[in-house]
Amino acid sequence: MIFKSRFERGEITLLKSLNARMDLTDEEKKNFMFLKKGFDGELMFDALTVKLQSDCLVLNDLLLEVGGGRFQIDTLIIHEKLYIFEVKNYEGNCYFESGNFYSSSGVVLKNALNQLNRCETLLRQLLQKHGFKFSTEGQVVFINPEFFLYQAPRHEPIVYTPQLNQLMKKLNSLPGKLNGKHLKLAELLVSLHITEDSYSRVRHYGFGQLRKGVLCPVCQSFMERSGLKILVCPSCRLEESVDAAVLRSVEELRFLFPEMRVTTRVVEEWCGGICSPKALGRILRLRYKAISYRRWVYFE
Template identity: 40%
Template sequence: MIIKAYQEPPSLDVFRYLIQRSELPPESTQLFFRMEKGHEGEQKMAGLLEGLPDNWVILHDLLLECNNSAFQIDALLISNELIYLLEVKNFEGDFYIESDQWFTGAGREIQNPVLQLNRSESLLRQLLRKLGLNLPVKGLIIFTHPEFALFQAPLNSPIVLPSQLNRFITQLRKNPAKPTQHLKRFAEKLAELHIEESPYERLPHYEYQQLEKGIVCAVCSSLLISFVHDRRILCTQCGDDEALDASIMRSIKQFQLLFPNKKLTTNVIYDWCKIIDSKKTIRRVLRGNFSAAGFGKHTYYL
């Protein structure tokens, strides 16, 4: 039973749109790739957990707080007897452990994910105690990428390797008793405690002027090479064509996500789409999909 479903982080879309229209600093590009990769892993894990019997109460992606410390949980699996705290890692390639330190195959040290897990586990336990739920918490790091290999991991590590993942899921299927009403209410309470993070928090600074204008192809994401013909936008790169209105609407949605505080006006969207030569067309799409406010020159859309 899924109480809080997995959702793609909204900041990923903002990142994607930024990358289509600008050159990001290398550290932001790296952060973007890490987030994409993490998202891939969590999506995969969510797919696997979806198939579990209803006796597990499942919450994805929680940002919680206890004693002024925030902690992030990728997935919680709750039964009447036990809580699994899952930390999903989508690392790819070879890694090894040497005296409690983690390294990539090339010998670069990375943050020890077990320490991160221990911290979340401890904070979760404290929070559960505060809320009056006394269930044992078992933390596990789930590695989802099929090309992941880990060497020299101690036998009792709280780790599920890609080759063990199916067995882990099978084991979960030998399911516990049906969750009590109390437990369900408790899970809902946890979901309520989740702190919603602004999608703009981890993004690099950007401004309208820095971004390339134009319509991005819905299929190949290339910009500026589309042109208008017979109320359709054609992409010379991949050959895709899309109805003009649909592509304008897509561009408006992107604009809104990138600039949530800017007003939607015909002139703004005309400039943003760049390759549409008629303001009338833009106005028609705006009128058809939003409500107009203001008057005359000062009309904007909500």
């Protein structure tokens, strides 16, 4: 059972919008693609764990702290044992040498085994601190089918794409039932999860700097009108109602500029004049409360 779902991290959401609406630096684009690729890999693993039928609790994307040290768990499965998974979405040819992972060009990659070991160590400390006694088993999952590791270590806890079905069969056949202590542990870990996002790597941006228009939710291209009630993406041909597209764009605006008052004039500019102020007023009232302030009306 999925006890804690995975959501797109705020930094990815922010960079996704900024990447479409302004020119990011090469370093910012590199960071965005790195974060997005990692998240996509985690979603690929989620598509497998969501199908588990055994009596277990699946907690996705935990950020925890113990003794001043923070650690992230991509996926944790609670059963009689705690199964910890470090998911990597590496692709292409890589090799393992002298305890490190390298790309085919010789660039040192993040050592997933070291990350996993640190994660297990800190999790055991956290469990001990709160009086829980569970054994742990950690594994690194290379989720991308286009990844190949030369000189792969034989005795390290690594799962490759062809072994994923075997891993899921193992998890599906776990014997025993969960009880109150398992639920208490899951509730504790969720309560300790750190939800803050760090945007320190994202430079300041202003409303006037950003390109205006309605972004496609699939490919992030700017959508166009297709009749009175429909918008269409010129790149992927996705269609969406004007009402839904505007409300989605307003949520993006509120995320990027949480202190800005949402008015029909602001939304008209933000959406690139996709529809009239009168139509925008009707759409905004579908979700938001209209508040009068002197001669002006804003929505929240």
